Every structure is written in structure tokens, then in C-alpha cells.
Amino acid sequence: MTAVRPEYDWAGYGFDTRQVHVGEYADRNHGVRVPPLALSAGYVFEDFDDCVERFQGRPARGSMDAPDLFPQEPPSAIYSRQGNPTNSVAEQRLASLEGGAEAVAVSSGQAAISSALFTLAQSGDHIVSTASIYGGTRILFGRSFKRFGIDVDYVWDANDDAEWEAMIRPNTKAIYTETIPNPRNDVTDLHRFASIAAKYNLPLVVDNTVGTPALIRPIEHGANIVVHSTTKFLTGHGTAVGGAIVDGGTFDWSAAESVGRSYPLLSKAPRAGARSILERFGPEHAYARAAREQVVNDIGPALSPFSGFLLQQGMETLSLRMERHVASSQRIAAWLETQPEVESVGYAGLPSSPLFDLAVRDYGLDASGTYANTGSVFSVTVRGGIEGARAFTNGLRVFSRMTGIGDTRSMIIHPGTSTHASFAPEINERLGITPGLLRLSVGIENVEDLIADLRSGLDQVAAL
Ligand SMILES: Cc1ncc(COP(=O)(O)O)c(C=O)c1O
Numbered sequence: 001m002t003a004v005r006p007e008y009d010w011a012g013y014g015f016d017t018r019q020v021h022v023g024e025y026a027d028r029n030h031g032v033r034v035p036p037l038a039l040s041a042g043y044v045f046e047d048f049d050d051c052v053e054r055f056q057g058r059p060a061r062g063s064m065d066a067p068d069l070f071p072q073e074p075p076s077a078i079y080s081r082q083g084n085p086t087n088s089v090a091e092q093r094l095a096s097l098e099g100g101a102e103a104v105a106v107s108s109g110q111a112a113i114s115s116a117l118f119t120l121a122q123s124g125d126h127i128v129s130t131a132s133i134y135g136g137t138r139i140l141f142g143r144s145f146k147r148f149g150i151d152v153d154y155v156w157d158a159n160d161d162a163e164w165e166a167m168i169r170p171n172t173k174a175i176y177t178e179t180i181p182n183p184r185n186d187v188t189d190l191h192r193f194a195s196i197a198a199k200y201n202l203p204l205v206v207d208n209t210v211g212t213p214a215l216i217r218p219i220e221h222g223a224n225i226v227v228h229s230t231t232k233f234l235t236g237h238g239t240a241v242g243g244a245i246v247d248g249g250t251f252d253w254s255a256a257e258s259v260g261r262s263y264p265l266l267s268k269a270p271r272a273g274a275r276s277i278l279e280r281f282g283p284e285h286a287y288a289r290a291a292r293e294q295v296v297n298d299i300g301p302a303l304s305p306f307s308g309f310l311l312q313q314g315m316e317t318l319s320l321r322m323e324r325h326v327a328s329s330q331r332i333a334a335w336l337e338t339q340p341e342v343e344s345v346g347y348a349g350l351p352s353s354p355l356f357d358l359a360v361r362d363y364g365l366d367a368s369g370t371y372a373n374t375g376s377v378f379s380v381t382v383r384g385g386i387e388g389a390r391a392f393t394n395g396l397r398v399f400s401r402m403t404g405i406g407d408t409r410s411m412i413i414h415p416g417t418s419t420h421a422s423f424a425p426e427i428n429e430r431l432g433i434t435p436g437l438l439r440l441s442v443g444i445e446n447v448e449d450l451i452a453d454l455r456s457g458l459d460q461v462a463a464l
Helices: 015-021 048-056 085-098 109-118 135-147 161-167 190-199 253-258 277-299 305-315 318-337 356-363 385-394 425-431 447-462
Strands: 102-106 126-130 151-155 172-178 204-207 225-229 243-247 342-346 377-382 411-413 437-441
Touching: 015 085, 015 318, 085 102, 085 243, 085 305, 102 109, 102 277, 109 135, 109 172, 109 204, 109 225, 109 243, 109 277, 126 135, 135 151, 151 161, 161 190, 172 190, 190 204, 243 277, 253 277, 318 342, 318 377, 318 447, 377 385, 385 437, 385 447
Parallel strands: 126 151, 126 172, 172 204, 204 225
Antiparallel strands: 102 243, 225 243, 342 377, 377 437, 411 437
């Protein structure tokens, strides 16, 4: 690891301090306080040898560990497809908040998922995923991954170890899941998945978009790699599409190789006499470097620095916003459960949920000790099937009818006719996507206004 100047080392500080400060650096020209927006496609090399160092990742003079190289500078800054100083602030901040070794910012959540998995799997390989995942990821796996020769199989009963173990093959390269799948807020048992993954020398990759590191840090629960759609809570205001991959730095790549589970991007030298990424960067950083240099740089889903700037700004208030998002969701979910037009509420934080004990274990309880803190994206099923869903949705004003989750505004969508419309009816039935089910993403507006708005929608259901 390169040295960190003491004034930029935030290890040991609390979450709220780190979300504001990690990644910042002094601007020696003007002394600006906020890390500046570096809208630059490329970077000037100081001289011939500087160019050699940056391109080849090896010292042309002195050592790469020399104290004048600091991690607040993007690794091998050459061109903004591979790294950018503004995005680097966001990367360091997110890596710190997730408790990871290094992060790579990319252009969308979908880019994060595909780049994260393309670093591990290639044509002929296989991935095992939990069945309840974001609809777009299921489409990505079933369409593009299939075209690229990577098969994905789904575990339907994630609590059944036998089902997991029957799925894992010699060519399986990752286990994939989400912390809080939407729309049904059916939280997952990361400890269980981590122990299966460890038993088979497989990295556990977790999408923590809905959880966010303010509520759960998957690496602390045994995950090896975390992915995000930063479009959602991290940027926080619905302003920019983005994504990120966080390498926990915890996976033992050599142990996997020794049992025949090979990760050639990390372990194979690019040519005779050269060193592999694993040899160059060590187990803590090899995966992030392979993702950045060999997948993101090749395929090209770079994050715009402008979006990276919005991301670093958004993260500064993450924990504050999440407190409000979660407190309002708990109140709304409990209230919805008591309304006559509501058939059911899918929110693991409610004591009535079959997932409540798991939710309490991993997410903790609210201040009153009543609800678990399982985020702010959940489902409500209204009476009257699709007609009930239509009347309810059309009766709302504060909730925006739109695809999207996790920004300051409250949002609603009907998954059966939108995000999940392309799936076969039997898949949707197994996923619990029924005609009357709606997905809510609770924003930070006054909770009384949100409840009144939902009541207006339910009045329309009652009038059917
Ligand atoms: C859990 C989850 N992962 C990934 C994505 C994809 O992110 P993006 O829209 O930024 O590509 C989404 C989008 O809704 C999501 O909800």
C-alpha cells in the first residue's frame, strides 16, 4: 500500500465524519474546501518517466511506494476512462464507508454489476444468484450474460443449503445476492451465503444499493465484493446515474486457484516474464485493479466526473437522510398494515414479517425497539388486483409515479406492468409479483403528508 499523508488518514473516525471527509485533499493553488470538480479527460505527464510510470504501473525512477505518491491521486491517472481525481474522492469515501480496500466508480449500477462479474467470470463460466434480485439485473443475466456465454442459475429458497450446494459447479465463479431486494424488502441472510461461498472458495458479491453502508456493511457480514447503483441513496437526490464496485480485499484468490477455481484476469501474467495483477498489487487490491484496468478500462463505462462530484456531495449526508428515510418507512409500513384496503405489506422491519428476526439481527432496531431498520423500499399490496393498483397509484400526488428508488422524493411503481413485465407469469408468481403489488420508495418529505397522500390513494381503492 502507498502511504497516506496523516492529514488524509480517516481510519478510526466515525461513519458520519468519514462520509464528509474521506478522500478530500488540499488544493494548493486556491485552498478551496470542497474537493474540486476535475472536468478533464486526460492528465499531463510531468516528463517522459512520469508517463512510463503511469502507463506501466512500475517505477521508472524510485519506488512506487515513495512517500510522494498518495492514494488521493487516482491509481495510474492517465485518462478519465480509467480514473479521475473527482471520482477518486467518491471512490475512497465509499470504500471507507463500506469497510473495503478500494472502490471503482463506474457509469451506472448495471455497469457496476456487469464489470464486477466480468472481472470474475468469462465465457463458459457460471454464477449462482439468489432469485429475488432487482428486475434489471435478472434481465442483464438472462440476456447479455447469456449472449456472452456466462450462465446464471437462481436459488429460490435461499435458506436451503442443499439447493445452494446443488447449484455450485466447478466452473462457478461467484455467488451473487442483494442486501434488501426490491420490491418486497425480503432481506437476505448474508452470513449463510458467506459461509457457503467460503466453503467453495467463491467470492460473495452483494448489491448493497437498497441497504447502503449507513444501514448494513456486507463486508462485515462476510461479503467479498459490494456493488452499488450510486444513482440511488448514495448520490441521493435523483440527479445522476452512477455505480461503484467495492473490493473488500478479503478474498483469498490463491486458495481458490489451489482448488482449481481460476480467476485468470487476476492470476495470469499478461505475457511471459510479466507479473500478474495479483503479484503486482497483492490480494487486498488485485480485484479492484483488475476491474479498473482490465474490465472498466477496456469496455469503457467511465463515470462522468460531474456525476462523481454529485456522488461525493450526496454521500456527505447519507446517514442523516437514511435516518429519515427509515423512520418514515417504519411509520408508513405499520400504518399501511392497519388500512382496510391493504392486503399485505412487504417490509422485513415489521414485527409481523417472517423475516423480522433476521432483520433485527442484521439491521438493528429503531429507537423505540419496535421495528427493524430495513430501509425505505418496500411493497404494499392493495385490494382489487390491477384495478386496485391503478386507482391507488392515480390517487397520489406527493408520491411520484416513476421508475427509480432512493432519492429524496417518494416514488411508486407497479412492478407487474413495468420492471417485471418482461418476465414469464410463472416467474413473477414465484417472485411474489402479484397484480395488486406496488413498490414504494419513501422519501424525506413530512411523514404526515406522505400518510395523507397514501390515504387519498386508498380512498380511490375503497371507491372501486
Ligand atoms: C438494486 C439495484 N441494483 C442495480 C440497479 C441498476 O442501477 P442503475 O439504474 O444505476 O444502472 C438498480 C436500479 O434500480 C437497483 O435497484
